Every structure is written in C-alpha cells, then in structure tokens.
Amino acid sequence: MATFTLRVNGAAHQVKADPSTPLIFVLRNQLGLTGPKLGCGLEQCGACAVLVDGKPELSCVRAVSEFEDQDITTAEGLSESHADIQQAFIDAGAAQCGYCIPGIVTATAGLFNQTKTPTKAQITEALHGHLCRCGSHLRVLKAIDRLVQEGAADAN
Amino acid sequence: MPINPSLKGHPGLDEWLSVTSDGHIVITSGKVDIGQRISTSLAVIAAEELDVDLSRIDFIRTETGLSPDEGVTSGSNSMEQSGEAVRLATATARGRLLALAAEALEVDESTLEIDDGLIQSRETNRSMTYWDLQGDKPFDIDIDLNAKIKSPDTYRLVGKPVDARGIKDIVGGTMVYVHDMKMPGLLHARVVRPPHYKATLNSVDDGAMHRAVDAGTKVVRDGSFLAVAHADEYAALTAAKRLNVAADWHTGPGLDGRNIFDQLTSNKRLSMPLENGVPVETPVPDAPAIPGNAAVTLQARFERPYHMHGSIAPSAAMALFEDGALTVWTHSQGVYVLRASMAGALGMIEEKLTIKHMPGSGCYGHNGADDVALDAALVARALPGTPIMLKWTRDDEHAWEPYSSAMVMNVGGSLDADGNVIAWSHETYSDTHVMRPRPGAGDTGPSRLLASWFLEKPFPPMTPPPNMQAHGGVHRNLDPLYTFANKHLVKHLVRNLPLRTSAMRTLGGYANVFAIESFMDELAEAGGLDPLEFRLRNLDDERAKAVLVAMSKKLNATVLPGGRGRGIGFARYKNEKTYAAVGVELSVNDAAEIQLHRAVVAADAGQVVDPDGLAAQMEGGLIQAASWTLMEEVQFDPDGITSRDWDSYPILRFDNIPEVEVVLMDRPGDPYLGAGEAVSGPTAGAIANAIRSATGQRLRSLPFTPDAIRDAALKST
Ligand code: FES
Numbered sequence: 046m047a048t049f050t051l052r053v054n055g056a057a058h059q060v061k062a063d064p065s066t067p068l069i070f071v072l073r074n075q076l077g078l079t080g081p082k083l084g085c086g087l088e089q090c091g092a093c094a095v096l097v098d099g100k101p102e103l104s105c106v107r108a109v110s111e112f113e114d115q116d117i118t119t120a121e122g123l124s125e126s127h128a129d130i131q132q133a134f135i136d137a138g139a140a141q142c143g144y145c146i147p148g149i150v151t152a153t154a155g156l157f158n159q160t161k162t163p164t165k166a167q168i169t170e171a172l173h174g175h176l177c178r179c180g181s182h183l184r185v186l187k188a189i190d191r192l193v194q195e196g197a198a199d200a201n
Numbered sequence: 202m203p204i205n206p207s208l209k210g211h212p213g214l215d216e217w218l219s220v221t222s223d224g225h226i227v228i229t230s231g232k233v234d235i236g237q238r239i240s241t242s243l244a245v246i247a248a249e250e251l252d253v254d255l256s257r258i259d260f261i262r263t264e265t266g267l268s269p270d271e272g273v274t275s276g277s278n279s280m281e282q283s284g285e286a287v288r289l290a291t292a293t294a295r296g297r298l299l300a301l302a303a304e305a306l307e308v309d310e311s312t313l314e315i316d317d318g319l320i321q322s323r324e325t326n327r328s329m330t331y332w333d334l335q336g337d338k339p340f341d342i343d344i345d346l347n348a349k350i351k352s353p354d355t356y357r358l359v360g361k362p363v364d365a366r367g368i369k370d371i372v373g374g375t376m377v378y379v380h381d382m383k384m385p386g387l388l389h390a391r392v393v394r395p396p397h398y399k400a401t402l403n404s405v406d407d408g409a410m411h412r413a414v415d416a417g418t419k420v421v422r423d424g425s426f427l428a429v430a431h432a433d434e435y436a437a438l439t440a441a442k443r444l445n446v447a448a449d450w451h452t453g454p455g456l457d458g459r460n461i462f463d464q465l466t467s468n469k470r471l472s473m474p475l476e477n478g479v480p481v482e483t484p485v486p487d488a489p490a491i492p493g494n495a496a497v498t499l500q501a502r503f504e505r506p507y508h509m510h511g512s513i514a515p516s517a518a519m520a521l522f523e524d525g526a527l528t529v530w531t532h533s534q535g536v537y538v539l540r541a542s543m544a545g546a547l548g549m550i551e552e553k554l555t556i557k558h559m560p561g562s563g564c565y566g567h568n569g570a571d572d573v574a575l576d577a578a579l580v581a582r583a584l585p586g587t588p589i590m591l592k593w594t595r596d597d598e599h600a601w602e603p604y605s606s607a608m609v610m611n612v613g614g615s616l617d618a619d620g621n622v623i624a625w626s627h628e629t630y631s632d633t634h635v636m637r638p639r640p641g642a643g644d645t646g647p648s649r650l651l652a653s654w655f656l657e658k659p660f661p662p663m664t665p666p667p668n669m670q671a672h673g674g675v676h677r678n679l680d681p682l683y684t685f686a687n688k689h690l691v692k693h694l695v696r697n698l699p700l701r702t703s704a705m706r707t708l709g710g711y712a713n714v715f716a717i718e719s720f721m722d723e724l725a726e727a728g729g730l731d732p733l734e735f736r737l738r739n740l741d742d743e744r745a746k747a748v749l750v751a752m753s754k755k756l757n758a759t760v761l762p763g764g765r766g767r768g769i770g771f772a773r774y775k776n777e778k779t780y781a782a783v784g785v786e787l788s789v790n791d792a793a794e795i796q797l798h799r800a801v802v803a804a805d806a807g808q809v810v811d812p813d814g815l816a817a818q819m820e821g822g823l824i825q826a827a828s829w830t831l832m833e834e835v836q837f838d839p840d841g842i843t844s845r846d847w848d849s850y851p852i853l854r855f856d857n858i859p860e861v862e863v864v865l866m867d868r869p870g871d872p873y874l875g876a877g878e879a880v881s882g883p884t885a886g887a888i889a890n891a892i893r894s895a896t897g898q899r900l901r902s903l904p905f906t907p908d909a910i911r912d913a914a915l916k917s918t
C-alpha cells in the first residue's frame with residue numbers, strides 16, 4: 046500500500062492503493078466515479094478512457110502510480126469543460142445501452158482539444174480504439190459532424 | 202387477435218400504473234430497457250394517452266414480485282406486448298379519471314378537457330388534477346381491453362422525435378449500471394475458470410490457497426466452481442489469476458475440434474418438416490424431384506460459424522444472502538425465469554429469491570447476464586450478510602457466454618422458362634437457439650445456468666427440446682415470405698455439437714435470411730432477371746413490396762461509382778413483425794477488405810412511436826449484422842475457446858461504417874410491430890449480393906474476411 050495524490054476533475058485526492066493497481070479501480074471504487082467503465086481490462090475497447098492533461102488515455106492497465114501530478118478528467122468532469130460535446134451527443138441520440146459512450150465522449154473531447162476542425166481521417170483515428178456493440182457509430186459521427194461545423198463557424 | 206400475453210396474467214390496472222400525489226405517473230412494465238429505448242417508447246405512449254408531459258412519467262425498476270411477469274424481453278415482442286398493455290392501461294386510467302372528475306365537478310364528462318393532468322370544464326371554473334383525484338390511491342379496476350384509445354390524428358407525442366430516456370446521464374457518465382452499484386461492506390468477486398466446459402477441478406495448490414487467504418481473500422469452492430472475493434477489486438482480480446495458475450484441472454479429451462460444418466451435417470439430429478413456419482412431427486419427405494418444366498435448377502450450401510453477443514461490458518451481478526433469503530441485482534432480460542432457474546440450482550424456494558433488474562450494457566440476447574447472477578449468488582450464499590459484486594472478465598464473457606449456433610443451410614430452387622419459381626427447398630442444420638433460463642421446477646431449469654454444471658452436485662447440460670413454435674429458433678424465417686408454390690422446408694436440430702449455444706438477436710433468422718436472399722439473387726441471375734423485379738413478382742404482400750421499392754429508389758438515386766457493387770436483401774421478421782429491405786453499396790480494396798460505403802434501410806414497423814429510436818435500431822442492427830457478416834467467427838480447438846478477447850474476435854470499428862439512410866413507412870393507427878431484429882438477415886444478404894456485383898464472387902460461407910475474398914478469387918481463376 047502507498048499513498049498517492051491524484052488530481053481528478055479539478056480536485057486533489059489522497060488515495061491509498063497498491064501501487065500496481067490500474068487507475069480505473071481507484072477512480073471507480075475510491076473516488077466513486079462511474080464515467081470510466083471496465084470493458085476489457087486489456088486496453089482493447091476504449092470504455093475506460095479518461096483525459097490526462099487533456100489527452101485521452103486508457104485507465105484499465107496502467108498503474109495509479111503513473112498518474113500522480115497529472116490532471117485527470119473523467120466523463121463527469123467533461124460536463125463542466127466540454128458541455129458542448131455532451132450536448133451534441135444527446136441531440137444526435139448517440140447512445141443505445143451507452144456503456145461505450147463515456148469513453149467515446151472522452152476521446153472526442155481529446156480530439157477537439159487538439160483541433161476544432163478535425164478531418165474525417167483524424168476522427169476515425171481518434172475513435173479507432175473504441176468499440177461499440179450496439180452500433181451507435183452513426184450517431185456518434187453525426188454528433189461530431191455538428192461539432193466540426195460549429196468549430197469551423199467559430200474559426201471564421 | 203389473440204389476447205396480449207402480458208395482460209392475460211396481469212389484468213389489474215394497479216399492476217401497471219399508479220398516480221402519485223406529487224404529480225407523477227409511475228409505470229410498472231416487465232420489459233426491460235437494454236438500450237433499445239423501450240422505456241422511451243412506453244413513456245411516450247403513456248404520456249400521449251394520459252395527456253401529460255413526458256417528464257411526469259416514471260418507471261419502477263422491473264423486479265420479481267413487483268412487476269408484471271412479461272417473460273423475457275426478447276423476440277422483438279416488447280412493443281406489441283408491453284407497448285400495447287401500457288396503451289390500454291393508460292387509456293383505462295384516463296377514462297376512469299375523467300369519470301371521477303365529472304362526478305366531483307358535477308359536470309358532464311363530454312365537457313372535460315385535460316392539459317398535463319389538469320382536468321377542466323367549460324361549464325365550471327373549478328378544476329381537478331389527476332393527483333387530486335387519484336394520488337397514491339389504488340384504482341381497483343381491471344384494464345379495459347376495449348378502452349377508448351386516442352385517434353392517431355390527435356397525437357401530440359407519438360411519432361415525434363424525443364430524447365432517449367437517460368441519455369443525459371449516459372453521456373455524462375453518471376448512469377448507474379449494475380456494475381456501478383455500491384453497498385457498505387461489499388466484496389468484489391471473480392470466478393476462477395476451468396480451461397473448457399468439460400474440465401473438472403482436481404485440486405488447488407495449498408500454498409497458493411493459504412497465501413490468498415492471508416491476503417484477505419475469501420475463497421469459495423463448490424465442486425469445480427471456484428471463486429474469490431476481496432474488499433479491493435484489483436486484489437480480487439489478482440487472486441483469481443493466481444489461483445488460476447495454482448488450480449489443477451482434469452481436462453479429459455476436450456472439445457470436438459473437427460470442422461464444425463461437417464459435424465453439423467453428420468451428427469445425430471432431430472429433423473422435422475415445416476408447415477407455415479411450424480415444425481411438424483412427421484418423417485421428413487424426400488426432397489422433391491426437379492420439375493420437368495424446369496429451365497434453371499440451382500443448389501447451394503451456405504455456412505455460418507458460431508457468433509458471440511460480445512457485449513461491451515462483461516456481465517455482472519450483485520447478490521446478498523441474508524436470513525435465508527437471496528436478493529440479486531442483474532441485467533438479465535427475464536427476472537422471473539431467472540428466479541425459477543436460480544431457485545432450482547440453489548435448492549431454494551422461489552419465494553426466498555428477489556431478482557431486481559438494473560441496467561447493463563447491450564446484450565442482444567442471452568449473454569452472460571443470467572450465468573453471472575448464479576455465480577454471484579453462490580459466492581453470496583457462502584458469505585452470508587456480505588454483499589457480493591461479481592464481474593465476469595473479458596475472457597469470461599468471450600469464452601463462456603452462450604453463442605449463437607453455427608449453421609448450414611442447403612438451398613435449392615428451379616425456375617421455369619418464364620422465370621417463375623416452380624420448386625424451392627431449404628434445409629437448415631443447427632444447434633439450439635433457446636437455452637434461456639426457464640420457469641417451472643423441472644430438472645432442466647438449473648442446467649441452463651453455467652455454474653450449475655460445475656457444482657459438487659452438478660446439473661449436467663441438458664439435451665434441448667426442439668422449439669415447436671412458428672419461426673421458433675433454428676427455423677426462424679426459414680419459411681420465406683415469398684409466394685413459392687412448391688416448398689420443401691426442413692429443420693434439423695443437431696445434437697452433440699461442441700459449443701454452448703442460446704438466443705442471440707434473430708436466433709436462426711439471420712443465417713436463414715442470408716441464405717434465402719443470397720439464393721434469390723443466384724436464381725435471378727441464372728434466369729436473367731433483375732433482383733428487385735424477381736423479388737416483387739414473388740411477393741403478394743403490398744407492404745413487403747413497398748419497402749423493397751422505397752429502398753431501391755433511394756439506393757439507386759445516385760450513380761454507382763466504378764469498382765463498387767450494390768446488393769439488396771429483404772425479409773419480414775418471423776413473417777409477422779417489421780418488414781425490412783436493405784440495400785448496400787461496397788467495394789473491395791487492395792487488401793481484399795470490404796469497404797462499406799452506403800446502406801439504405803426501408804422499414805415498415807406499423808404505427809411508429811419513437812421514430813428516432815426506431816431508426817437507431819435499424820442503424821445499430823445493420824452495423825452489428827455487417828460486423829457478423831464481414832468479420833466474426835468464434836474459434837476453438839480441443840483445449841477450449843481461442844476467441845478470448847477483441848484481438849482474437851475482432852468486430853467492426855469506426856473505420857468501416859457506411860453512410861446509412863433509413864426510410865420509415867409510417868402506418869398511423871396500425872398495430873406496433875417489433876423492430877429490433879428486422880434488418881440483420883437482410884443486411885447479410887445485401888452484403889453477399891453486393892460483393893457479387895462488385896467482384897463477381899459469390900461467397901456462401903461467413904464471414905467474408907480478406908482471406909475468404911482472396912480464396913474465392915483464387916478459385917475462380
Ligand atoms: S477497459 Fe480499458 S480499453 Fe477496455
């Protein structure tokens with residue numbers, strides 16, 4: 046057991062954990078966050094994605110000890126910083142069961158942190174590691190299309 | 202019309218609906234939301250009939266003893282059963298509330314108007330609300346099967362776009378799935394799995410056992426069922442991995458690893474001819490001779506491997522055993538049947554079990570949800586008073602869920618010189634598609650839950666009885682909607698196959714329609730006929746023709762770019778639910794990968810309630826079926842399943858999602874038709890036919906991987 050300081054969704058937390066514990070278990074079970082979802086534990090599906098210093102990272106394998114002193118944002122935190130993205134998903138009906146969606150919203154936020162007008166290739170690339178079994182892909186792409194249009198309008 | 206099975210056992214209005222004094226309408230349905238937006242549809246129906254705002258509709262979570270027993274949420278039945286039941290319940294309630302209001306206000310009922318639950322009359326300035334009249338009080342009346350329902354031309358909500366219930370919480374990460382539940386003192390549990398179905402546990406290394414226990418791990422063993430529990434989830438996961446290494450299993454000869462399609466056609470089997478989609482217990486007649494006037498006769502064999510549900514969340518359940526009673530929180534599709542099977546497996550009476558539904562990830566049929574509930578219960582029973590959260594791992598879900606059976610379809614047909622179908626034969630070979638938990642105390646119930654096979658006193662896997670219902674399992678959509686005069690249709694329920702199987706979206710329907718729709722194109726081509734025209738001339742159902750024509754018009758509205766092919770597919774699910782025509786445009790790239798460019802779906806689901814949700818079902822069903830068709834195959838060898846993660850069982854990703862246009866044919870006032878499984882089979886047919894059009898290859902063995910495409914190209918040169 047060791048003590049770590051994690052900065053999650055803007056607040057600092059002291060947590061005690063075995064240093065090799067994957068970050069997701071600390072976020073979910075100690076900090077009570079439900080945004081990061083356990084889908085595979087193998088870095089294969091994207092359900093556990095969080096933002097680390099603004100970039101998407103998977104939280105199901107890498108140990109909590111690697112994330113000290115970094116800014117971690119979960120889907121819950123994105124409600125503050127990226128409400129426009131979440132609203133676009135809601136308006137597009139981009140969820141069936143929704144289990145994959147917080148991870149996909151997170152990947153989308155990471156993408157828009159990089160560029161407000163991603164290309165099709167950049168979008169596909171950003172979502173490549175995210176699996177959805179319900180087939181919500183079209184709605185996700187529709188939501189992102191709208192965000193790209195808004196991004197382009199803002200740039201003009 | 203037969204009486205709605207949902208209402209038959211639950212005729213009382215109070216079983217379905219209550220009015221709260223704080224202004225809410227609470228609906229109790231036995232159908233559960235699995236991402237198909239049934240709760241959105243039910244809320245729309247209720248708000249419509251009662252003339253209240255959508256935000257006033259609440260739901261009670263489905264729970265044994267509390268909710269109407271509506272069987273299993275499956276088979277695209279929810280709208281026809283629960284949707285219709287809620288419509289009649291709310292219409293009955295509205296009638297009752299109006300009568301009460303007329304009495305209280307001393308006016309004639311016909312003068313009353315309702316606005317968001319407020320009842321007013323032009324003849325008095327007094328008014329009453331639903332909550333004044335009926336808040337927290339029972340109605341004490343039965344649902345009126347002839348209750349006056351609203352006329353479609355007065356609909357405010359039905360058929361209009363609404364947000365899916367809960368989507369804000371989903372997107373914000375705050376929706377609580379069963380996986381997210383917490384209780385004080387909760388332990389996290391994992392199962393230590395055998396290498397395969399037939400292995401038994403000899404022993405676990407003592408040293409490893411002691412180390413686990415010293416680290417605070419609880420170890421639960423019942424025969425060959427082995428599980429661990431720990432307050433820390435990662436510690437539970439690690440302990441399970443360590444014990445897995447320390448466990449010594451007797452593996453025996455393992456699984457039969459011979460070619461599955463050979464096993465399907467050579468194993469012992471139960472064979473029955475079909476009449477009007479129903480199996481008949483008579484000897485199978487010989488395949489009819491080729492008619493003398495046949496100008497074209499073709500035969501083809503189609504193959505479909507085992508597929509998995511592949512839910513994105515591995516299954517999970519929470520269980521608490523206290524004072525001899527068990528409570529289980531589950532994402533099962535059928536709380537009552539699960540209770541029956543679990544009671545049998547645990548040797549408890551049903552009254553001592555309470556099964557509560559919680560959201561899970563999409564299941565698309567009988568995935569690990571029911572099995573994990575028994576796993577959790579076994580651990581909870583061994584640790585009374587301690588809440589147990591048992592989660593399957595990705596490996597568990599991939600390797601242990603009940604798959605959709607591999608299948609072989611032998612199809613034949615003849616055309617006369619005018620292109621009329623003068624003979625049609627179709628024989629399907631498959632394992633069962635229906636091994637869900639079941640009601641009744643019989644010895645077969647418990648064995649439908651995985652862990653029961655491994656207990657000290659095991660319930661060995663049963664030999665499944667044939668499903669004798671119209672379009673039941675193996676033979677779902679085997680009998681085509683086409684008007685062929687001379688049909689030879691046979692279901693073969695094959696025994697002793699290697700993998701565990703049960704219900705997955707469409708059951709046998711996907712593969713049967715894949716075979717039929719591929720073969721329709723083969724016949725059309727051999728007879729020099731246009732695929733659309735050929736289908737239309739063999740249909741007499743105007744709604745079927747209408748979806749085909751609407752789809753085709755959209756599909757062909759653009760010029761087909763060079764190198765691409767188009768194909769179509771059609772079916773009416775179970776010949777009685779939604780009509781769906783699918784068109785696909787694709788190409789094959791240099792890596793022999795199929796690139797999906799466009800798809801068009803035209804669907805007739807009767808009266809549309811939630812158009813956006815219905816379109817989402819069409820899109821999602823198409824994407825999932827495209828994934829089965831292009832990529833998926835459960836692989837195994839004598840040592841067990843080898844498709845154990847997303848690398849060894851890949852599914853479709855964002856890089857191959859076509860543009861999809863959905864055309865919904867609205868039928869105001871017509872009965873609702875279930876739609877969740879409508880496009881799967883037509884999609885597979887359309888893809889096979891589009892590959893033929895793009896490449897000249899006719900592929901009959903799923904999945905259509907780059908290897909399959911290259912093999913076909915080699916063979917044809
Ligand atoms: S749970 Fe982390 S990638 Fe699947």
Ligand code: FES
Nearest residue numbers: 141143177178179
């Ligand atoms: S919405 Fe269910 S897995 Fe994506």
